[in-house]
Amino acid sequence: MSVIEYLNDKANKQFNASSKATARLVHTRFREGHTMADFKKVIDTKANEWLGDPHWQKYLRPSTLFNATNFENYLEESRGNVPPVSSPPKPFELDFSEGEV
Secondary structure: OOHHHHHHHHHOOOOOOOOHHHHHHHHHHHHOOOOHHHHHHHHHHHHHHHOOOOOOHHHOOHHHHOOHHHHHHHHHHHOOOOOOOOOOOOOOOOOHHHOOO
16 A cells, blocks of 8 residues: 555545656655655554644645654654653752751
8 A cells, every 4th residue: 555545545535646746756765765654654644633734724735744854843743752741850858967068
């Protein structure tokens, strides 16, 4: 199954896999070292998030999903890479057992 077939299946769309613009986006991401699994993660993540939302579902398209900047961002989202929440600082404790130095 091609990337576009997978997108069409998940997003209930009918994009043409032979479109030059679409093919260029997909081939460029593959040349950058991305895999079919990466494409599936991006498609699944955004389809789960955007399907059913009238405003966002229109963005389930190759030009949005496979754009260089967007693709990287969406791939990171799909991996669940969220910056760690910093822990609160430890309270400062005075130790008077040693006396003055």
